[in-house]
Amino acid sequence: MIPVRALRDCLDGVIPGVVSTCAADGTPNVAYMSQGQYLDDGHLALSYQFFNRTHQNLLANPRVTLGLIHPKTAQQYRLHLVYERTETRGPVFESMKAKLAGIASHTGMSGVFRLLGSDIYRIERVEVVPGSTLPAPSPLVDPLLALRTCMARLPTSPDAESLLDALLDGLQTHFAIEHALVMMLDPRRDRLYTVASRGYATSGVGSEIHVGEGVIGVAARERTPIRISHVTSEYAYGLAMREGAERQGMGDLLETEIPFPGLVSPGSQLAVPIPGAHEPLGVLFVESPTEMRFTHAEEDALVALATQVGGLFRLFLAELELGDEAQPGVAREPRPQGPPLRVRHYAANDSVFLGDDYLIKGVAGNILWTLLQDHQALGRTHFSNRELRADPRVRLPDQSDNLEARLVLLHRRLAEREACVRLEKTGRGRFRLLVARPLELEDMDTGA
Amino acid sequence: MPTAPSLLLDPELTRFLTGGLSINAGSASAAGVPSLCRAFGCRVAPDAGRLKLFFAAPQAVDLVRDATRSGALAVVFSEPPTHRTIQIKGEDARLEALTDGDLACVTAYRAAFAQCLVFLGFTEGMVRTLLDCPDEALVGLSFTPSALFNSTPGAQAGTPLTSAPPPPRAPGGP
CATH class of the missing domain: 3.30.450.40 (GAF domain)
Incomplete structure (x- = not known):
């Protein structure tokens, strides 16, 4: 029997498998298969892309012999299969369709490779074809x-x-x-x-x-x-x-x-x-x-x-x-000194520019703009993720939105740009806004 | 003597079929179980209009049994870098002893196929291993092409390229 790992390696599409079928009148047909997928010990799926002779044959005679070559050892296998059905929806089909789309987009066959269905086969027998092989390389990592x-x-x-x-x-x-x-x-x-x-x-x-x-x-x-x-x-x-x-x-x-x-x-x-x-x-x-x-x-x-x-x-x-509410009673921090930096916010795409440099847009842009407004108007420097989630100015798409990831994005962008504005974590779900220069906030197209 | 179906095997096609292509042949048992084996090269006998394919005998047990029983054979030739694929079918396959030049043909085929696949990123050792077979274990199957199909991937796959005259039965064949 072919080990599962070897079968999956063979089906990876590195070396195309070969499919032999037989018409009702006994005429054989040989074709290449684009993609195969391991399903379980007893089943595999092959891509069905065109209504070709292979497909015509297996509707009349469900027996198929599939030739596979292991891409590392050159070991050849023959799988004797029996066609069971074609799936045109569901996880197997969606998974093969996505992989085929990836293969197609990466081989210049986007217009040619389109999955019509996943042909599901029962594995009846596996033959190890006699011949020379290479030793299987030991994997880099376990x-x-x-x-x-x-x-x-x-x-x-x-x-x-x-x-x-x-x-x-x-x-x-x-x-x-x-x-x-x-x-x-x-x-x-x-x-x-x-x-x-x-x-x-x-x-x-x-x-x-x-x-x-x-x-x-x-x-x-x-x-x-x-x-x-x-x-x-x-x-x-x-x-x-x-x-x-x-x-x-x-x-x-x-x-x-x-x-x-x-x-x-x-x-x-x-x-x-x-x-x-x-x-x-x-x-x-x-x-x-x-x-x-x-x-x-x-x-x-x-x-x-x-x-x-x-x-x-x-x-x-x-x-x-x-989680915790924003910590009340945090002492107001002194206002920064020095020449002010102009910070612009464009409502059309929620983009924020520090000086002339583009920083960020979208929800992360809104978060920053909200923080800066509160800093400017109220002198606030301490915030919580929870209050941001509830703040209508942030305009989160919905309550299940991944606010955490947007804060990670904002934090990293500010750090990478070595901006005069930074975020600093102060506890679980809480952070501090650090502003090193006075800012002039300008909403560029409010109500536009 | 059967007339050579010269329409099928023009010089360009002959050159293509005898190059470094991936070649796989199939037949089927009386019970309709398909057989399959990789070939180690193809030779064209222009006078007889027959194709001769070479196999490693231990790999080709089922194929030789089925093809010599029914005479039916389907062979797919595919050029890996271009995906150009031709399928040729015959109805008069027979086992044929190796003759002068056959071993040289297999040797040249191995070199051409290895060169083609090395260009695509495979190692020569991998291709040579795949095509490894002692000379004495090689067998030949020959047949007259009776149908020719364009099997290049795409909606046109399976289109007959031309229809052959009725397949000439080899008189006195085994």
């Missing part, structure tokens, strides 16, 4: 051990920001994953925004992509992990986004003001949704310049990690609901 070690640190994180740090540090230390980032979902705008990253020249915190765009966007939309083993450089995010920006007008320049930090020539990519109660909270994305870098076992491990991160995020949010 994913189960790496998962255990990495997971141990996550629950000790006191807040969202240190949780993300623990996750990305753990991936680096225990999985030897050098390029990783976390994007959070902004459900109102159907965008994902970067809150933390490792291994890039610039952090890219604040950069955005649309839900459905590329492997990260499709993983978020379809709520399924997507792992690509061969990535063509022409579809790398950085380049695609830059070119997109060139095509678009001034109005969208802000979109790419903070460039996406992805590798210019990635070889492998893996995007794993961070599950929320309903919609995903975000996506954990890792990549490598090396092709075939991420295994099925690492995908398993990252799915487990992302699930834990999602759970902890929701715990932080729940704690906020019960």
Whole structure:
């Protein structure tokens, strides 16, 4: 019998499988399959993209012989399958569709590869084809051990920001994953925004992509992990986004003001949704310049990690609901001295500029504007996450919004820009606004 | 002697089929169970109009049994970098001893296929291992093409490229 791990490696699409079928009159047919998916010990699914001879044959004769080659050892297998049914909806179909979309967008076959259905087969018998093989390379890391070690640190994180740090540090230390980032979902705008990253020249915190765009966007939309083993450089995010920006007008320049930090020539990519109660909270994305870098076992491990991160995020949010009120009676801090800095807020997209420098937009922009207004008018410097959640000026999309992630984004952007305004954590769900210069606040298009 | 279906095997197609392509052949048992095996090269006999494919005998037990029983054979030739794929079917497959030049053909095929896949990022060792087989274990299956299909991925896949004359039965075949 073929070990499950070997079968999953074979189905990864690195070397296309070959499907042999037979018509009612005995005429054989041989075809390549684009994508296969392991389901369980007794079943697998193959992509159905065109109503071709293979499909005609298996409606008349459900027996199929599938030839597979292990991408590392060159061991050949033959799986004797019996076609059971075609699924056109549900988790198997959605998962294969998302992966195929990723494969297609990365092989220039977007117009050609479209999933009509997932053909589900029962595995009757597996044949190990006699022939020479290479020794299986020992994996760089033991994913189960790496998962255990990495997971141990996550629950000790006191807040969202240190949780993300623990996750990305753990991936680096225990999985030897050098390029990783976390994007959070902004459900109102159907965008994902970067809150933390490792291994890039610039952090890219604040950069955005649309839900459905590329492997990260499709993983978020379809709520399924997507792992690509061969990535063509022409579809790398950085380049695609830059070119997109060139095509678009001034109005969208802000979109790419903070460039996406992805590798210019990635070889492998893996995007794993961070599950929320309903919609995903975000996506954990890792990549490598090396092709075939991420295994099925690492995908398993990252799915487990992302699930834990999602759970902890929701715990932080729940704690906020019960958390402390803003601390009254905090002594007013002295007003800063020196030449004032002009701070502009554009209501059209809630963007905030410090002097002439763009800082941030969207909900994080509103949060900052709200804090600065209260600082200016009331001299306040101490705030709580809970009060911000309830503040109508912040305009959170809804009560379940991931305010924590937006504060992480704002905190990091201010720190990276070395701005004269900073946020400093003072306790669970509480923080202090540090203003080093007098500010002149200007609302640019109120009521526009 | 059967007439060569020259329409099917023009020089460009002959060059394509004998290059460094991925080649897989299928047949089926009397009970309709499909068989399948990877080939180690293809040779075209222009005078007879027949294609000859080479296999590692231990890998091709089911295929040889099924193809020699029914004569039915389907062979897919695919060029990995371009996805260009051709399927050729025949109804008169038979086992054929290796003759002069066959081993040289297999050797040239291994080199061409390895070169093609190394260009795509696979190691030469990987491709050589896949195509490894002692000379004495090689077997040949030959057949006359009776139908030719464009199997390049896409909606047009499966389109007959041309229809062949009725397949000439090889007189005195095994």
